[in-house]
Amino acid sequence: MRWRDLPSLSLLRAFDATARHGSFAEAGRALNVTHAAVTQAVRGLEAELGVTLVQRAGRTVALTEAGKRLAQSLGEGFGAIAAGVADLRQTEARRVLRVATTTFIAETHVLPRLADFWAKHPGIEVAMTPSPASVDLGREGFDLAIRVLEEGWVEPEGLEIRRLIRTPLLATCAPQLADLDPMEIPWLDGPGTAWDREQLRKAGIDPDALRKVQFGSPHLEMSAARQGLGAMLATEIICRADLEAGRLVVLPVEGLPFVDYVAVMPQGPRRPAVEAFAGWLATIF
Amino acid sequence: MRWRDLPSLSLLRAFDATARHGSFAEAGRALNVTHAAVTQAVRGLEAELGVTLVQRAGRTVALTEAGKRLAQSLGEGFGAIAAGVADLRQTEARRVLRVATTTFIAETHVLPRLADFWAKHPGIEVAMTPSPASVDLGREGFDLAIRVLEEGWVEPEGLEIRRLIRTPLLATCAPQLADLDPMEIPWLDGPGTAWDREQLRKAGIDPDALRKVQFGSPHLEMSAARQGLGAMLATEIICRADLEAGRLVVLPVEGLPFVDYVAVMPQGPRRPAVEAFAGWLATIF
DNA sequence: GCATGACGTAAGCTCAACTTTCGTTCTGCG
DNA sequence: CGCAGAACGAAAGTTGAGCTTACGTCATGC
DSSP states (O other): OOGGGSOOHHHHHHHHHHHHHTSHHHHHHHHTSOHHHHHHHHHHHHHHHTSOOEEEETTEEEEOHHHHHHHHHHHHHHHHHHHHHHHHHHHHHHSOEEEEEOHHHIIIIIGGGHHHHHHHSTTOOEEEEEOOSOOOHHHHTOSEEEEEEETTOOOOTTEEEEEEEEEEEEEEEOHHHHTSOGGGSOEEEOSSHHHHHHHHHHTTOOGGGSOEEEOSSHHHHHHHHHTTSOBEEEEHHHHHHHHHTTSOEEOOOTTOOEEEEEEEEESSOOOHHHHHHHHHHHHOO | OOGGGSOOHHHHHHHHHHHHHTSHHHHHHHHTSOHHHHHHHHHHHHHHHTSOOEEEETTEEEEOHHHHHHHHHHHHHHHHHHHHHHHHHHHHHHSOEEEEEOHHHIIIIIGGGHHHHHHHSTTOOEEEEEOOSOOOHHHHTOSEEEEEEETTOOOOTTEEEEEEEEEEEEEEEOHHHHTSOGGGSOEEEOSSHHHHHHHHHHTTOOGGGSOEEEOSSHHHHHHHHHTTSOBEEEEHHHHHHHHHTTSOEEOOOOOOOEEEEEEEEESSOOOHHHHHHHHHHHHOO
8 A cells, every 4th residue: 555645544535525416615524624624625636636626616516527536436435434434333322331330239229220320321231240360351251340449559550540429338137137246246257258357357357266157149138137047248328328227336446447439430432322321430439 | 525534644644754764763764854853753753653563672563453454554555655646747857848829930940949959858849730720728738839029918817928039020031132222122922911911001101003923931931032032021049040141132111110039938937848948948049 | 671662631722614705707587 | 799617827915734943852972
């Protein structure tokens, strides 16, 4: 490809539009420029090629033979380009939005409100996928992940992180358990155990000395806590409703950190659907 | 064609070049810009489309799936455009250069030097066509005409006229005739008679009172003048060699005008071959 | 370990491409 | 006919896309 001896593409585009519409003024309208811009461009192209492409007869224009032949090629060329771009845009727009979430927040906060998102952004298909570990977003094909990060996190290379809300981590249990000696209270063991234990240890409680009950799902764990089966660590935002309703109370454990709910996205170009979802996420907390 | 929602063509071009060459730096070289310009353009395109097109892995780049698909379309599109332009350029370049000339100057000045033009501009085919009348250049398909205009001419609408040389019109004959009573000298009648007569009349000579001999070709007429068959009107530049060699002398006719040899070209775009010929013409006088 | 040649980023410049403005010409209509 | 409407034409003025420049970083090869 000899790019160097192609005329300026905008001149070619102006001529193509002129050929398609048969008038400078109409071409200008199609290109969203004034008629003067089109005339100048076409004259410039003619000068560069050394060929008259357009016969100006009064207030009407007609292509010369050379003009017709060029217009043919340009039509095909620009057509292929436009088709390629349109196709790419279509495919990208239609691709489902893949969201990786912590099970916790997804179940309590996002899923119940998804209908609202669909109402606001019809046509965007969302696939929520619980993904416990910190997966490589790009490699796994996720557009966005909802995560919980301990305050003080730094944005790693290649990722953009937007804080959704900051909330304290609480030790909580059903009211009937709250009066017991803390060491007597059984602790519920949900997913993310290692980190939870670390937090307890930091707060001065030996997790290994506690009685523990394991649960696989955050929903189950919460439910168990409400029913007085044991205490658990949870963010304030998750158990707020239960606290306000008196179904859960806060245990006086000192030294538990604040955590941030964040949206994690791969850095770089972002299609509108992703941006829309990220923006919507920020509104629901 | 929805021009309005097509990304900037230069961004697309930059990406196409990147795809073809597999490197920003190489693409830059092909486009005759710096690598920075290419990176910026590709990033801009990615941002506009909301799609990652190029995977940057250290100092090497590879297209993503989306990138490959777009590159395919762009390759076809730009290919068609480049082919169309190249084809037009070829056809125009190869088209013979059609020159309309006055027989006079063509035979004495241009034809003898045409070999020099071919040497300097190989590959340009020249068709010299004697055309006595002032034809419509554009309509007849002539690229250029060589004409003689009386001084004081003005450039008509739609034509560009370049003066090649200004030269006096002379009445000339063989030496042996010069001593005769001017009214005794027979006048040779070449082409372009009407204008010649008009000049004689203006100079105070009644052309109808003269003895006239008709010749069809300027070559023949010159030859006849040299052999003493009669006098003729000729520009100085045409008979200069004969004057210097003493084969012809100037008759003392007053009031003959100066004339300009000019190159006449249709206004507007001009292919290089025409420009080259016009430029060369100016050098041979 | 140093030269080379990729790519990345940011700041600033420049000119191509555009708008604006005013003219002209052609057509259709009351 | 005279006037409005809609083309194209030309030229001067404006602006931002698309560069260059300048400086980093990182990988490769000698």
